[in-house]
Amino acid sequence: MKWSELKREPCSLARTVSVIGDRWTLLILRDCFLRVRRFEEFQARLGITRHLLADRLRKLVRAGVLRKVAYQARPQRFEYRLTDKGLDLFPVVLAIVHWGDVHMAGRRGRPLIHEHRACGHAFDPVHACSVCGEAVAARDVRVRPGPGAGRRGRDLARKAAEAG
Amino acid sequence: MKWSELKREPCSLARTVSVIGDRWTLLILRDCFLRVRRFEEFQARLGITRHLLADRLRKLVRAGVLRKVAYQARPQRFEYRLTDKGLDLFPVVLAIVHWGDVHMAGRRGRPLIHEHRACGHAFDPVHACSVCGEAVAARDVRVRPGPGAGRRGRDLARKAAEAG
DSSP states (O other): OOGGGGGGSSOHHHHHHHHHOSHHHHHHHHHHHTTOOSHHHHHHHHOOOHHHHHHHHHHHHHTTSEEEEEEETTTTEEEEEEOHHHHTTHHHHHHHHHHHHHHSOOTTOOSEEEEETTTTEEOOEEEEETTTOOBOOGGGEEEEEOTTOHHHHHHHHHHHHHHO | OOGGGGGGSSOHHHHHHHHHOSHHHHHHHHHHHTTOOSHHHHHHHHOOOHHHHHHHHHHHHHTTSEEEEEEETTTTEEEEEEOHHHHTTHHHHHHHHHHHHHHSOOTTOOSEEEEETTTTEEOOEEEEETTTOOBOOGGGEEEEEOTTOHHHHHHHHHHHHHHO
């Protein structure tokens, strides 16, 4: 499989990875959720070349994850804001952060604490079932082919079901 | 910032991305959760070179995400299994898959359906607060520096708090 073919794979992970599966893109998204919006600010924080940053931002705009909003008229300047589609990536970012908090925090502990505004407490994300509300771990899940599976997706699901 | 410095960033996302932020690594992990375990099987499914696959598997073993288990003595053959640390990546994989299901499924619908064994229903993952149990979206979260923040982490948290 070539990387450029990923978007057409009958697999929602592969398709998402075709949008966010670049290392710098994930760091840019982290910063977006921390309210970083301007090109110079991203650049100062990430220390990557203007060329690389411009390329990644352009791809995120093209994918509908970020939108360019003018914040100044003369000279015209833009900032980058998460769209609703982009805001929906929050669980991905939070899950990645949480794994790092648990498994890679080191001696000094986690770098950032996340507080839930509604209840006012520091929290960890819990991944729950939308039907029964219970927490869901890997072993609690079974897969079967969906309508968009195709042959490859059906093979995948069968293989997973056989293995247990 | 150089890529090799990521592991030392006071940021749990950057640290996790240093382990899983490679495109092929994410596809390998997806397959692990679908019970793929053997080198030849990974290779047939992903269509990448033996060299690339061996490198990624070795890195995941070194990071403690996978372990090599002998399944045959003569000739000795190994398979790759998720460790507990690796199984903890399930919410990351599930969040990535879910975003693809919602935003990139296309006309035919999602390729795989996930069923929760405990309740027997097809489900979507809900990202909930570990304290109050309510669903948590990006706008519901405030960050503050944790014990491992360092100067950079404190800057991050202050910036995010100021912005909103």
